[in-house]
Amino acid sequence: MTREQFIKRIAPIAVQLRAEGSPIFPSVRIAQSILETGGTINPWNNLVGYKVGGGAITPYWQGKSVRKLTWEVYDGTRQDRVPADFRAYDSIEDGYRDQDLLFEKDRYRRVREAENPEEQADMLYMSGYATDPNYAVKLKMLMASYGLGRYDEEAVQLRKEWQERLQQLEQRKQALQARLQTLRQALAMTEIPEWAKEAVERAVQSRLIDTPLNGSYDFYRLLTILKRRGVI
Structure with missing residues (x-):
């Protein structure tokens, strides 16, 4: 050698x-x-x-x-x-x-x-x-x-x-945490969105749902679509 x-x-x-x-x-x-x-x-x-x-x-x-x-x-x-x-x-x-x-x-x-x-x-x-x-x-x-x-x-x-790589990973981690928080909020909304209140009221009246609270964003969006299509 x-x-x-x-x-x-x-x-x-x-x-x-x-x-x-x-x-x-x-x-x-x-x-x-x-x-x-x-x-x-x-x-x-x-x-x-x-x-x-x-x-x-x-x-x-x-x-x-x-x-x-x-x-x-x-x-x-x-x-x-x-x-x-x-x-x-x-x-x-x-x-x-x-x-x-x-x-x-x-x-x-x-x-x-x-x-x-x-x-x-x-x-x-x-x-x-x-x-x-x-x-x-x-x-x-x-x-x-x-x-x-x-x-x-x-x-x-x-x-x-x-x-530098560690800093990039930390920034990515923070972005993912923020995204996760947003998704969690979307999956468990504590208030009915203003735009979905009429559809929720219709769904309760038609006994499609028992309680209007703690639904997700997609849940309220689905009820709104059903209302618009005359299903509820």
Whole structure:
């Protein structure tokens, strides 16, 4: 899989989640996925290096994990071949959504509140998501190299389209509710229309009906037609 194919595969997911309200900019999410995996989709669908941690089950992670060797930086010194347990997911989207749950913690408040992708990359490192001191720099380089900012714009546009569609549906709903109210009134009129009173009186006199009230518009119209035709 080429780097371009990798980006094409995950970008729509990152864009959709952002449009739905994810705190992570698509450009940051894609860059992080490239950095953490080298641009390959691993069989356990964890593209962001999310470790098992406390192990609490979530709606998107059911406890499955894989043990892999990685590297960390401790006290300024890189240590290779460090064993770590990473979360395993049924899908890439589950992995991203589970990560969003992680970012709801107060520890990642600055990540959520970042006003732009570059600041968010800085805050990921500052919040302790990774131990590599060059983590934010690497993310920014990937975002710039592959023009990932365009996916941030796509997310904004998609959210705008959804909001416009929602507004249209709301307007349609209001119109249908108004129409329904009109129909209900037509089906259960509490007063006899002026134009139908004579026909109703004739219908009562001829014992065609017992009570003239609570008829529908069509009911009164039918009585009027019967009167005009001399039936009542």
